[in-house]
Amino acid sequence: MTYSQSHSNKIIVKILKYGAILGLIAVSLFPIYIMVISSLMPNAYIFSFPPKFIPVHVTFDNYSKIFINPEYLAYFTNSFITSTGATLVTLLLSIPAGYSFSRYGFFGKSFMMTTILSIQMFPIVVILISLYTFYLKWGMLNTYGGLILAHTTFSLPLAVLLMKSFFDTIPRSLDEAAKIDGAGRVRTMVTILLPLTKPGLVAVGIYTFLHSWDDFVLALVIMQETSMKTLSVGIAQSFLGEYAHDYGGMMAFAFAGSVPILILFAFFQRYMVMGLTAGAVKG
Template structure:
């Protein structure tokens, strides 16, 4: 191996190490912060390894009724938005794939173009609509708002999967007397399980991680989700409970980590399969 190759390989490893530190240090620091008292956190110089570990913040989090409400609300909203996104994207994706009606391409492009705009641009319109119908401070408002965010990508992905399924299968089933609904539920949907799983994971992660909708569409502390609720609970005008906030953040992040660990390969398989078939 020549000197240039060794130098290039060394540079790549150094760059990889720096990148890993940049990504992993915030995770390490929030865990370290959650395991210390607030008094220890404000010592100077800060401690990185020789720590006075305590689980008081975690015990306080699990005893906090407000935190448990935030957790419950987030589970309800994430589950509802995932189910609704899946339901709509299956039928919309199938319609865009199989039925070529006037303006279908323009409509699909319009759906996808909404991904280019920040979520905050939807807030004024959504707030006005939900306020008119009395939906503020309700699960339904949060579920619909998060579904709106997840739908464009979900519809596009399902369309790609349906495009990859041969129409001859449907034609053969029609000859055998199967209805359109039976073909969809008995033949087509079982063949798109990777895409369905990928969409479910995507919609769940988007909904669980939501901050702006939970902050804007709810004013009652009991209806807050984790992201918005924790910001109101642990950070006041003149005081900050960094240890408690870090412990709550670690507990709130665990479902995302577990979902990603156990379903990562299925999501990647679903995304790549849909991309290849399309």
């Protein structure tokens, strides 16, 4: 093979590689693009034929009715409260649990880890009836605490596994050095080991926040009053009617609800990738 042929083959390989990457990006971003332009058009133009891939008759009415309606703003508030609460509770529980599984050896440790992880095997719909009955009996329906507890239950298993994986990567010599200096277990965990697990903390936090922010089924069952509905439930019940759908408003609401998630990824993407990668490799 001559030099020119080899050079041409390398160019073709690069073109194919970057073409595949650009194609994947285009396919991934296309639904988001359709959501954005649909939020800027009246409903009459969204499903017109031929389809319009460039917004026509641009209007911001779909966005204005979101931010001037107190009911819609309450959906954002409820989602933010429950997602933030579930994230904080999950972190508070997963940090000492992950530390204990990483640093202590005790009877039934493997069985307990298996039991915790087995919770992920059960779909949410399996426990909805019993969960609703329990919440009804104890007065936990239409409460932030009830939904936060439910979200924490389903986020905690993976969070514990991730935190254990990160504590496993930290040498035990640090624990021994802290013990020699007179530090107890709690102080060692909080002041010495925890700062070294920052990617894991960010990964657990973002995972839990996303899980809670995107939840529909649990929020639909637990939050039944209109004033307590979360974002996903509010979108479905406000813009999807029995005989007509407000797709423009729904797309505007969906895009506005995606902004907090985009901001989270913009600031913490590096830690998120590091956290999930380390958790997958070391777990």
